[in-house]
Amino acid sequence: MIAAVSIVDVVKHFGSLQALAGVSLEIAEGEFFGLLGPNGAGKTTLISTLAGLVRADSGWLSVLGHDVVKDYRQARSLLGVVPQEIVFDPFFSVRETLRIQSGYFGLRHNDDWIDEILENLDLAGKADVNMRRLSGGMKRRVLVAQALVHKPPVIVLDEPTAGVDVELRQGLWQFVRRLNNEGHTIILTTHYLEEAEALCGRIALMKQGRIIALDSTANLMAAHPGGTLEDVFVRTMNQ
Amino acid sequence: MIGFWTLFYKELLRFWKVGFQTVGAPVLTALLYLLIFGHVLDEHVQVHGVRYTSFLIPGLVMMQVLQNAFANSSSSLIQAKITGSIVFVLLPPIPYGAFFAAYVLASVARGLMVGVGVLVATLWFADLQMAAPLWVLVFAVLGGAILGTLGMIAGLWSEKFDQLAAFQNFLIMPLTMLSGVFYSIHSLPAFWQRVSHYNPVFYMIDGFRYGFFGVSDVAPEVSLMVVVACFAAVSLLTLSLLKRGWKLRA
Ligand SMILES: Nc1ncnc2c1ncn2[C@@H]1O[C@H](COP(=O)(O)OP(=O)(O)OP(=O)(O)O)[C@@H](O)[C@H]1O
Ligand SMILES: [Mg+2]
Numbered sequence: 001m002i003a004a005v006s007i008v009d010v011v012k013h014f015g016s017l018q019a020l021a022g023v024s025l026e027i028a029e030g031e032f033f034g035l036l037g038p039n040g041a042g043k044t045t046l047i048s049t050l051a052g053l054v055r056a057d058s059g060w061l062s063v064l065g066h067d068v069v070k071d072y073r074q075a076r077s078l079l080g081v082v083p084q085e086i087v088f089d090p091f092f093s094v095r096e097t098l099r100i101q102s103g104y105f106g107l108r109h110n111d112d113w114i115d116e117i118l119e120n121l122d123l124a125g126k127a128d129v130n131m132r133r134l135s136g137g138m139k140r141r142v143l144v145a146q147a148l149v150h151k152p153p154v155i156v157l158d159e160p161t162a163g164v165d166v167e168l169r170q171g172l173w174q175f176v177r178r179l180n181n182e183g184h185t186i187i188l189t190t191h192y193l194e195e196a197e198a199l200c201g202r203i204a205l206m207k208q209g210r211i212i213a214l215d216s217t218a219n220l221m222a223a224h225p226g227g228t229l230e231d232v233f234v235r236t237m238n239q
Numbered sequence: 240m241i242g243f244w245t246l247f248y249k250e251l252l253r254f255w256k257v258g259f260q261t262v263g264a265p266v267l268t269a270l271l272y273l274l275i276f277g278h279v280l281d282e283h284v285q286v287h288g289v290r291y292t293s294f295l296i297p298g299l300v301m302m303q304v305l306q307n308a309f310a311n312s313s314s315s316l317i318q319a320k321i322t323g324s325i326v327f328v329l330l331p332p333i334p335y336g337a338f339f340a341a342y343v344l345a346s347v348a349r350g351l352m353v354g355v356g357v358l359v360a361t362l363w364f365a366d367l368q369m370a371a372p373l374w375v376l377v378f379a380v381l382g383g384a385i386l387g388t389l390g391m392i393a394g395l396w397s398e399k400f401d402q403l404a405a406f407q408n409f410l411i412m413p414l415t416m417l418s419g420v421f422y423s424i425h426s427l428p429a430f431w432q433r434v435s436h437y438n439p440v441f442y443m444i445d446g447f448r449y450g451f452f453g454v455s456d457v458a459p460e461v462s463l464m465v466v467v468a469c470f471a472a473v474s475l476l477t478l479s480l481l482k483r484g485w486k487l488r489a
Contacts (some may be wrong), residue, residue, distance in 0.1 A: 053328040054488060055488055055489070072332065076330060077331075087323035087326060089319075090322075091257075100245055100248075103244065103248075104333055105243065106241045106332075
């Protein structure tokens with residue numbers, strides 16, 4: 001079977017800083033995968049190389065068998081990325097934003113799916129509101145919606161719940177779980193370790209551009225009996 | 240193709256939603272130039288055998304076509320880069336050729352809209368005939384495309400608004416102002432006439448003006464060749480920058 005995501009020996013420097021020091025990772029189709037690590041560990045950089053926003057110095061990355069450099073059009077159309085930073089285009093309403101994003105992925109007449117996403121992210125009431133007039137948490141929901149317009153089989157969420165209220169957090173996880181049950185592969189980064197513990201089947205811990213632990217959530221927890229994922233995290237980081 | 244149309248449409252909407260600033264303001268600026276220079280010089284100056292006001296209008300139209308085409312692509316890119324919303328066009332599978340075409344054509348569209356606006360607004364001041372309308376259109380489109388492409392280069396290169404402003408103030412403004420918008424280069428000293436021949440914008444304006452009066456400083460076929468060659472050069476450069484993801488993909 002082809003891996004949903006395959007990352008082989010990826011190295012990336014920013015000037016003299018080594019952001020990725022040879023990362024290899026394979027994520028199977030249908031996994032709910034957690035990418036954890038302290039600030040600056042390289043999580044966003046790894047996601048960005050997968051999405052083609054950052055070019056790796058060396059190594060290979062592919063999405064469902066499509067190389068992200070040579071076969072970038074297929075790779076990108078199979079991937080949906082929710083960026084970490086809140087960004088928006090101030091010229092448009094929520095619905096316009098989502099229609100335009102659909103068009104970029106080659107989709108016309110996508111309104112049924114757009115409505116469904118809006119409903120699930122509790123944005124239906126804001127569909128015709130300009131992006132500038134949304135609160136921070138609502139803007140983040142729109143970012144999630146934008147990543148989903150083309151029903152990507154592989155969905156990457158880079159800290160989707162930072163600054164988001166409890167209600168949406170639960171709504172968001174319910175929706176993402178449903179997508180996962182329907183076969184979408186989910187890759188999640190978060191600093192809320194309880195979330196990762198509850199949701200992720202497998203977890204990679206990153207530190208200084210390397211993966212220092214990679215196992216199923218259950219196995220990671222079993223290595224430190226009685227502890228939470230947070231204990232596992234702290235101990236692994238200090239080893 | 241849908242990706243291209245969507246990006247093109249988005250770029251059109253982007254300036255059209257603030258059309259008062261992006262189309263209305265440049266038309267007003269051109270009218271002010273016309274009122275001031277036309278009023279002062281109309282009595283005294285004739286160029287190519289036409290009154291100064293009539294001579295000036297095509298130059299002003301073309302100047303606004305060019306400056307607004309440049310402003311459109313450059314401001315769109317720099318805004319998207321600075322706010323981070325550029326990711327929305329970098330994540331999807333839009334081929335770089337489609338990316339290029341969408342930005343340049345939207346710039347041409349804005350340039351032409353402003354140009355038509357200036358032309359219509361100035362009809363009250365002079366009665367202008369088009370001797371060869373096709374030349375008018377060809378030079379407006381190609382000139383807009385060249386400046387739209389230069390705007391892309393400037394927008395890609397700049398990391399801050401003041402870098403873009405420098406590009407605009409120290410390169411684009413002098414090139415357009417010293418291109419013969421306000422005068423025929425035959426009225427310049429020989430040295431400056433020769434210098435003007437190295438300014439590609441001179442050929443755009445001269446060819447455009449030929450379409451109105453049927454007379455020009457240089458044969459329109461020569462101007463057309465220069466302009467086509469310039470467009471080929473800047474677009475090949477821009478396509479290669481986009482292909483590499485220069486200053487877009489870290
Ligand atoms: N565009 C860039 N230019 C220079 N350095 C960068 C750039 N992007 C990231 N870095 C550096 O690379 C390292 C990894 O950053 P990255 O954003 O991948 O971390 P992260 O694991 O996502 O952290 P966080 O949890 O804070 O989001 C950091 O030291 C960061 O300063
Ligand atoms: Mg990050």
